[in-house]
Amino acid sequence: MGDSGRAEMLAQVTRLGQKPGVQSTLLLARESGAIISTSGLVSKSSEVNPDSILPASQDDPAEGYANGLTKGGLHNAEDVARLVLNFVETASTLAGGIDAEEEVKLLRVRTKKNELVIVPSAKYILVAIHDTPPA
Amino acid sequence: MDPAARREAILAKKEKLAELKRTRALRQQELQNSRQASGEHADLIQPTPNRAARQRDIDDILTSVLGESRSSSVGPRETASPRGGSRSRPGSVVSSRPFSDDRLVSTPRLSSGSDEPQSQAGASVQSESTYVASGTQTLSVAPLHTVYEDPGDAAPAPEIVTYSKAVQTVDDWEPQRRHNEPDSDDEDWLGDGRSPRRRRQKDRLEQIRQELRKEIEEEVKSAVKPADEAAADAKQLERFPARTLSTDELEAVSGSRDFQDFIDQSTKVIERALDEQYDLLIDYTQGKGDLDEDDEGYGAGRVKKGRRVKEVAQYWDERWSKKRMISDLGFSPKYPELLLAAYTKNPSAPHDPSGLLQIWNAHMPSRPEYTFHASSDILTAKFSPFHPSIIVGGCYSGQVLLWDTRSKSTAPVQKTPLTGAGHTHPIYSLDIVGTQNANNIISCSTDGVVCSWSIDMLAQPQEYLELLAPSPSKTEDIAPLCIAFPQADPTYFLAGTEEGTVYACHRYERAGAKAGVDARVRYTGHAAPVMSLDFHPARGPVDLGDLVLSASMDWSVKLWRVRPPAALGTAVTGGNSVQGPVMEFPREDLVFDAKWSPVRPGVFAAVDGAGTLEVWDVNVDIEVPVASVKPSERAGGSAAWLKRSLNRCAWERNEGKKIAVGGLDGVVTVFEVGSELGGTETSKVEEWTQVKKVIGRAEAQIGARAAVNGRSGL
Numbered sequence: 001m002g003d004s005g006r007a008e009m010l011a012q013v014t015r016l017g018q019k020p021g022v023q024s025t026l027l028l029a030r031e032s033g034a035i036i037s038t039s040g041l042v043s044k045s046s047e048v049n050p051d052s053i054l055p056a057s058q059d060d061p062a063e064g065y066a067n068g069l070t071k072g073g074l075h076n077a078e079d080v081a082r083l084v085l086n087f088v089e090t091a092s093t094l095a096g097g098i099d100a101e102e103e104v105k106l107l108r109v110r111t112k113k114n115e116l117v118i119v120p121s122a123k124y125i126l127v128a129i130h131d132t133p134p135a
Numbered sequence: 136m137d138p139a140a141r142r143e144a145i146l147a148k149k150e151k152l153a154e155l156k157r158t159r160a161l162r163q164q165e166l167q168n169s170r171q172a173s174g175e176h177a178d179l180i181q182p183t184p185n186r187a188a189r190q191r192d193i194d195d196i197l198t199s200v201l202g203e204s205r206s207s208s209v210g211p212r213e214t215a216s217p218r219g220g221s222r223s224r225p226g227s228v229v230s231s232r233p234f235s236d237d238r239l240v241s242t243p244r245l246s247s248g249s250d251e252p253q254s255q256a257g258a259s260v261q262s263e264s265t266y267v268a269s270g271t272q273t274l275s276v277a278p279l280h281t282v283y284e285d286p287g288d289a290a291p292a293p294e295i296v297t298y299s300k301a302v303q304t305v306d307d308w309e310p311q312r313r314h315n316e317p318d319s320d321d322e323d324w325l326g327d328g329r330s331p332r333r334r335r336q337k338d339r340l341e342q343i344r345q346e347l348r349k350e351i352e353e354e355v356k357s358a359v360k361p362a363d364e365a366a367a368d369a370k371q372l373e374r375f376p377a378r379t380l381s382t383d384e385l386e387a388v389s390g391s392r393d394f395q396d397f398i399d400q401s402t403k404v405i406e407r408a409l410d411e412q413y414d415l416l417i418d419y420t421q422g423k424g425d426l427d428e429d430d431e432g433y434g435a436g437r438v439k440k441g442r443r444v445k446e447v448a449q450y451w452d453e454r455w456s457k458k459r460m461i462s463d464l465g466f467s468p469k470y471p472e473l474l475l476a477a478y479t480k481n482p483s484a485p486h487d488p489s490g491l492l493q494i495w496n497a498h499m500p501s502r503p504e505y506t507f508h509a510s511s512d513i514l515t516a517k518f519s520p521f522h523p524s525i526i527v528g529g530c531y532s533g534q535v536l537l538w539d540t541r542s543k544s545t546a547p548v549q550k551t552p553l554t555g556a557g558h559t560h561p562i563y564s565l566d567i568v569g570t571q572n573a574n575n576i577i578s579c580s581t582d583g584v585v586c587s588w589s590i591d592m593l594a595q596p597q598e599y600l601e602l603l604a605p606s607p608s609k610t611e612d613i614a615p616l617c618i619a620f621p622q623a624d625p626t627y628f629l630a631g632t633e634e635g636t637v638y639a640c641h642r643y644e645r646a647g648a649k650a651g652v653d654a655r656v657r658y659t660g661h662a663a664p665v666m667s668l669d670f671h672p673a674r675g676p677v678d679l680g681d682l683v684l685s686a687s688m689d690w691s692v693k694l695w696r697v698r699p700p701a702a703l704g705t706a707v708t709g710g711n712s713v714q715g716p717v718m719e720f721p722r723e724d725l726v727f728d729a730k731w732s733p734v735r736p737g738v739f740a741a742v743d744g745a746g747t748l749e750v751w752d753v754n755v756d757i758e759v760p761v762a763s764v765k766p767s768e769r770a771g772g773s774a775a776w777l778k779r780s781l782n783r784c785a786w787e788r789n790e791g792k793k794i795a796v797g798g799l800d801g802v803v804t805v806f807e808v809g810s811e812l813g814g815t816e817t818s819k820v821e822e823w824t825q826v827k828k829v830i831g832r833a834e835a836q837i838g839a840r841a842a843v844n845g846r847s848g849l
Contacts, residue, residue, distance in 0.1 A: 010389060012402040012502075019409060019501065027398075029388065036388055106404060110416060117408045119401035123393055126401040133414050 010037055016128060023114065026080055026127040030120065033085050040129075041077035075129075084127050088120045396543070407499045441811030444750055444762040447793070450476070450495040450803040452503055458483055459491060461797030463515045464785040469523035471789050472497035473504060476803050477516040477528060490530060492516055492538065495803060507538045508545045514563050521571050525590065529562030535578050535588055551593045558584055564617045568625035577642075579618045579630065587642070602630060602640060605654035613638065613652070619668035621697070622680050629658075629697065631665030631685055639697070658695050660716040663688035667728045670697075675736055677823035682830065684739055685716075686729035692741050694718035694753075696830065717833050718757060722749075727798075728784045734791030734815050736826045746779030748796050750812055754825050757833075761812065766796060766804035790814055 010027075017025040017039035024040030088104065095102040107118040110132065119126045388394055450456075459478035467473035473494055480489035490509025509530055516528035524540040528547075535557070536547040551557045558580035565578040567590075575597065576588040587598035604613045615630035615638075626642045630652075637658040644650045666686050673680035683695040693716035725744035732738035737754040738761075749760035765779070781798035792813040797803045807813075 010398070012398055015502070016402050016405060019406070021409065034384075036385065106408075108408060115408075117405045119404050121397050121401065124397045124401070126398070126405065128405045128409070130409055132416075 013037060013126070014039070019130075022128055022130045024075065024080075024129045026077065026084065026125075026129075028081055028085065028125040028127070030085075030088075030123055030125050033081065035077060035081055036124070038077045041075055041080060080127070080129075084116075084118060084125060088118060088125055092120070403499065403502075403504065406501055407496070410499050410501055441809040442750075442752075442761050443809040444748070444764045444794075444806050444812070445809075446764070446767055446804060447807045448497060448500050448805040449766065450474070450493075450500055450503070450805075451801065452493060452506075455487075455491055455493065455503075455506060456801040457481060459801045460799045461782055461801055461803065462513060463517070463528075464783045464795045464797050464803065465517045466785060466787040466793070466795065467494075467518045467523065468520050468788055469518075471787050471793075473518075474785075474795050474803065474805070475516060475518055475526060476795075476797055477513040478801060479512040479514070479531075490528070490536075492526065492528060494526075494540070497805070505540050506545055507547065509534075509536055509547060514561055515565055517565070517567065519567050519574075519590070521567065521569075521574050522590075527565060527567060527576050527590075529565045529578055529580075531561045533558035533560055533562060533580055535562065535565065535576060535586075535593060537590065537593060549593045551588065551596075556599075557586055557596050558582075560584070564615070566618065566620055566628075568620050575625075577618070577620070577628070579615050581614045581616065581633075583613050583615060585615075585618070585630075585640070585642075598642065600640075600642065600651055602638065602652050604638075605652055605657070616664055616666060617668045619670050619683065621670045622673055624699075629668050629670075629683060631661075631668045631687075633664040635659070635661035635663055635665060635687065635689065637661070637665055637668065637683075637685060637695070656698065656712050656714055658685075658697075658714045658716070660693050660695075660719070661685065661687040661689050661691070663725075666726065667730075669730050669739075671731050671736075672733050674733070675823045676820050677736070677827050679736055679823065679826060679830075682717075682731075684729045684731060686726040686741060688725045690722050690724060690726065692720040692722065692726050692729045692739075692751075694720070694830075694833075696834065715837065717830055717837065718753070720751065720757070725780075727780070727782050730784055730786055732791050732813060733786050733788045735812060736823045737829070738812050740784050740786065740794050742781035742784045742796050742798070744780040746781050746798065748781065748784060748794065748806060750794070750808060752812065753829050754822060757829070762808070764806060766802065 013025055013027055016022060022040070024038065026038050026041060027036040028034065029036055087109075088107065091104045091107055095104045104120050107116070107120065109116040109118070113131070114129050115132045117128045117130070456478065458481040461476055462479050463475075463477040465475045467475065473496055476493050476495060478491040478493070480491075481487055488508035489511050490513040492505075492507035492509070492513055493503035494505040494507075496504040507526070509528065511530040511532035511534065513528045513536070514531055516526060519525040519527060526538045526540070528536045528538070530536060532553060533551075534553060535551045537549040539548045542548050553559075558578060560580040560582040562578050562580045565576060567574055567576050569575050574590070576590060577585060578588065579585045579602075583602040585598075585600040585602060586596035587600075589597055602613055602615060603611045613630070613636075614633040616633055617631040618628050618640075619631075620628045626645075628640050628642070629637050630640050631637045639653040639656050639658075641648055641650055641653060648655070664687065666688060667684075669684045671679045671682040671684075673682075681697045681699065683697050685693050685695065687693070695714070696717045698714070720741075722741070722743055723745065724747075726741055727743065729739055729741040732740070735752070738750065738752045741749050741751065741760075743749070746765050748764050748766070750762040751757075752761045755761050766781075779798065779800065781796045783798070784794055784796045787793040787795075790813065792807055794806045794808065795803055796806070
């Protein structure tokens with residue numbers, strides 16, 4: 001499987017990352033916390049595998065809601081990953097505490113400027129950060 | 136000096152002191168009493184105590200302090216003696232000297248002496264220096280500086296603090312001291328010089344001590360913290376490696392089945408979330424005014440609000456929809472938000488599968504919910520009305536395909552074989568008829584073959600029927616492009632052919648008629664291929680199930696009244712009755728599809744080659760459509776007008792509020808109709824009876840005309 005093969009695999013995530021309004025996406029392995037792919041995020045680590053970085057959306061600020069985080073205001077992938085993992089962990093504790101059989105399926109965190117949509121599964125976590133109308 | 140003798144002396148002094156204390160306590164009580172008796176007088180007495188008494192008091196304090204401190208610190212002193220015992224002695228000796236007037240000297244002693252038990256090493260040095268000072272009997276207090284500065288590195292104890300500390304344990308010291316303070320005038324004269332300094336020194340010491348404490352704390356912290364931090368770091372590293380995967384790892388991960396499933400699901404979920412139009416956090420009090428109330432929509436002004444037809448969504452997939460034509464559309468009966476679209480092949484992509492099926496979700500316009508493929512162009516497809524996850528389709532190759540949305544693969548889960556047993560010509564039309572427990576797929580190919588299949592077994596048709604044109608026609612062959620079943624009877628259907636005739640067909644033999652095309656009746660009127668047939672859904676108070684709409688390339692839509700097969704059997708025998716349409720709706724272009732509204736009796740939608748969707752209501756007007764709209768041009772789409780043609784339309788079956796249209800450009804457009812054209816809530820019984828009336832009137836007109844024509848013909 002070559003480069004294109006994997007790109008095909010991640011095509012849906014790439015697509016997602018390129019949707020208008022989507023600032024960044026982050027795909028994590030839940031167990032290890034490793035970053036499988038990112039888009040629209042910077043990484044502080046120097047030995048980042050360039051394959052894991054997907055193209056981000058070229059937002060037209062006039063069209064969408066350009067709520068910060070345009071060029072220069074990018075988040076750090078590792079930081080976001082850590083925060084998200086923590087948050088998912090907490091949410092899982094909550095769900096598990098209510099019912100041991102329970103499982104977190106979707107987390108939407110609406111902030112003033114953005115919304116984080118987090119889809120956790122047993123093995124992976126997919127996060128999309130997108131602009132929302134200011135609320 | 137002999138310690139024993141000294142101890143004895145001290146004991147004696149103690150006794151004396153005790154006595155003194157008693158007397159003083161007495162006196163104090165007296166004083167208190169007297170003060171209570173006469174406040175003013177007490178004030179006078181207090182500041183002027185008798186000098187001798189005062190002096191005695193002071194001395195008493197001194198001795199008591201020294202004696203006390205000494206006796207109380209016997210233990211520590213003894214233990215400390217190997218180190219500084221001999222040197223510390225002089226301090227105590229000096230201080231415990233018999234009362235002298237030299238209080239100046241003795242007072243410092245007092246301090247150093249009380250210091251001693253606490254800090255042997257430092258205090259011994261200082262006490263030596265003070266001893267010298269006391270020896271010379273000068274008033275110099277210079278060495279005192281060192282007294283307080285030296286012990287800095289040892290446990291620093293300012294005079295006053297230790298002083299009280301050392302004695303605090305003894306009950307009777309406190310009152311004495313308190314009593315002493317107000318009238319310690321004598322001490323003040325020398326204390327004046329010292330106390331500020333003392334205070335200063337004390338402050339300084341305090342400061343030093345705090346600094347020290349801080350330092351120590353910091354040291355402790357720094358000693359503890361690295362460990363903590365290291366642990367935390369290690370934990371973080373373990374839990375959140377700030378690394379990305381290597382290419383190999385990436386390949387491994389992204390190749391796994393789990394991963395693919397996850398990606399598939401999660402991206403769908405996120406896209407649905409993103410495509411959600413409604414802002415949950417909207418604050419209507421903010422009144423931005425951008426909530427456009429353009430209820431007028433298309434043809435604003437002229438069209439009444441309830442009759443408007445408004446575009447709500449367009450579905451297009453960049454990767455798959457390109458250069459394909461839409462061949463069929465259909466809403467899911469179970470999930471009204473799901474819309475199925477069948478596509479023909481993309482001529483410029485020979486390596487892509489020819490047939491494409493996309494299921495769009497109203498909540499996720501940006502990508503299809505499911506995508507299915509076929510090796511041949513899909514010409515018709517529909518959701519099974521009896522099973523929400525099953526889709527059947529007919530191909531150009533003559534195969535009937537069956538997909539399942541539960542299947543992970545995009546390929547059909549079942550398909551009919553390409554053999555002589557089934558169809559060998561393109562299947563342009565199929566239907567699923569029967570009941571929940573007994574239903575069949577009926578497919579019809581252009582060579583006139585109609586097959587019935589069981590959903591469980593597509594290997595072989597259950598029924599095979601060849602439609603042949605009845606005798607008057609020149610050739611036996613007929614090419615049906617569409618079939619339609621009435622709601623009530625799954626054994627009887629109409630077939631619209633390429634030459635324009637609509638035939639009534641029976642699946643089985645029945646009284647007076649063979650299976651196949653019914654020779655006794657045909658419906659003529661179209662001069663070009665019939666593209667679609669649609670029976671009235673008839674879910675109302677009046678049975679309109681015998682009304683059929685046909686759309687044809689002869690630029691018209693026609694409405695027929697179909698005679699039920701039972702009536703045919705008795706009324707006409709042997710004769711070839713030719714039935715004309717009840718109503719005609721001439722259009723300005725090829726009409727590709729016409730469909731009854733599932734909920735409103737007189738409403739139907741038609742799409743034509745000009746790319747127009749027209750909505751008609753026979754109750755309102757039979758000359759012009761109630762609404763006529765064109766799908767908006769997709770951004771970036773080709774503008775060729777040829778491409779604008781619309782092939783198919785489909786109503787959402789539960790509420791009848793949405794119409795999906797699609798055509799040559801491969802874009803699916805969904806319209807929503809106003810409350811007068813769709814929706815169940817405003818439906819009235821009168822509508823049904825009125826439709827019946829309208830049809831009856833039209834029939835009467837035709838009958839009258841026929842009679843006139845017949846007479847003139849004679």
